[in-house]
Amino acid sequence: MRHGHEIASLVRAANRIGDYNMTTNREYHHPLIVRLTHWLNFIALGIMVLSGLRIYNAAPIWDFRIPSAFTFGGWLAGARQWHFFAMWLFALNGALWVVYNLVSKHGRMTTLFSRKDSSGILPMLQYYLRIRKEHPPVKKYNSLQKLAYTTIPLAAVGAILSGMAIYWPVQFGWITKLFGNYDTARIWHFVFMALLVLFFVGHIGMVVLAGWGNFFSMITGWKRVKTDS
C-alpha cells in the first residue's frame, strides 16, 4: 500500500510537469431535473417579479414607483394575467424540485446546510472578505453556498404563502392572519420578492467571479474540474 501511494504521487508529479494546466476532468454536476427546474424557475421567477412590480405600481406601498423598464405585462390587467399564469409554473416547478431532492437525496448530499457546516461559515466569510488568503477546504459546495441554497427556498415558500394571503384574503384568511393583515401581507410579499432578487444578484455575481464553467454546467450538466489528485 505504501508503495502504491508513492507511485501515485510520482505519477501526479509527472503530470504536473508534463501538463502545466494540470489535468482537467469532466465531472457530472447537475442531473437533468435539477437543470430543467433551474431554468424553468428562472423564467417563472422572472415573470413573477417583473409583472409583480407592475402590479405594485398600481398602488405603491411606499413613496416610489418602479421604472417601467423593470415591469412586465403592460397595464395592470395584463400584468395580473402574467402573474397568475407564472404562479403555477413557479409553484409546481418548485414542488417538482423539492420532491426530486427528497426522493433522490441529491440536494441533501450536496447543498443542504447541516450543523456540521456551521463551523465553515467564518473561514469562508474571511476568505471572501480577503482576510484569509487560502480557500478553506470544501467538497462540492462551501458552507455559505449551502446556507444560501438552503434558505432561499424558504424565501420562495414565503413568497408563495404571502401571495396566497393577498390573492385569497377571504378563502385563506388564516394565511393572511399569519402575516398580520392584508396590508402587512402585501409588504411581506414585497420583502420575499426582494430577498429572491437579492439572491439572484449574488448568484450572478458568483457565477461571474467563479467562471462561466459553472454557467455552462447548469446547461449541459458537465463541468470541467481541475484535479491534482
Next chain:
Amino acid sequence: MGLSTPNSRFLSKRRKILQLAPLALLAGCDYSAGGRTTSFLRTFQQFNDWVQSKVFDPNKLAPEYSDNDLTPEDGFRINGYDTDRPDIDIEKWTLTVQGHVQKPGEYTLQQITSLPKRVMNTRHCCVEGWSMIPKWGGTSLRNLLELAGADITAKYVAVECGDDYNTSFDMTSVLHPQSILCYEAYNKPLVLEHGAPVRIVMPTKLGYKSAKWIHTLTVTNEKPGGYWEDQGYDWFAGL
C-alpha cells in the same frame, strides 16, 4: 343631485374619452403585440376563474372588523372608472329586476330598505392593491332575489349602473350572506360619490365587482361580461 347641463355635457364627453383610455394603454405596450400570447393568457385566466369558483366556500364569511378598525369616513376613497357624480334622480330611482324572475319589474328604494338589514365592517380590496374598511349597511342580495321570485338555480346575475358601468357575478357568490344591496355607509344614506342610492358590496370579491349606482339587475343563464372583465380583468375576481 342635479348637475347643470353644460357640466353633464362635459361629463359625457369625458366619459367617451375615458372609455378609450384602456385602449391607449394597450396600444402603448407589448401586451397587444402577440395575439396568440394574449389569447393564451385569456384562456389561462378562465382556468384560474374556474379554480377560484372551486375554492370559493359559500359559507365562509369575510372577516368583519370592530368599529375601531374602520377607515375614517373622510378617508373613504372614491373610485370609479369614469365619473364620480353621474346624473341620477334619487327621488325617482327604481331597481329594474328582469330575466329568470317570477315577478319582474321595478322595485323601489323603500321596498329594498324594508327587507332585513345587515350592517358590516368589511374590507374593500381594490384590484390596484389598496384596501379600506368602511361600515356598510344594506340587505342581502338573496332577500331581493326571493322578493322578486328569482330562479336561484340560474347561473348568473348581471347589473347595469348609472355611469354606464356594468358587471356580473356567479349565482353562488350572489347568494353569499355578505353580498349586499348597500344603501348605507357609516350609518348614513349612501352619498352620490359612493353609489347612491343603491350599490353592490361583495367583500368576497375585488372592488370592481362592488358596482355603484345600479339600476338594473338581470338573472340569466348566459354568461354576461363586464366593463373591466371584457378588457382583461378576471371575471370571478374572488378574494
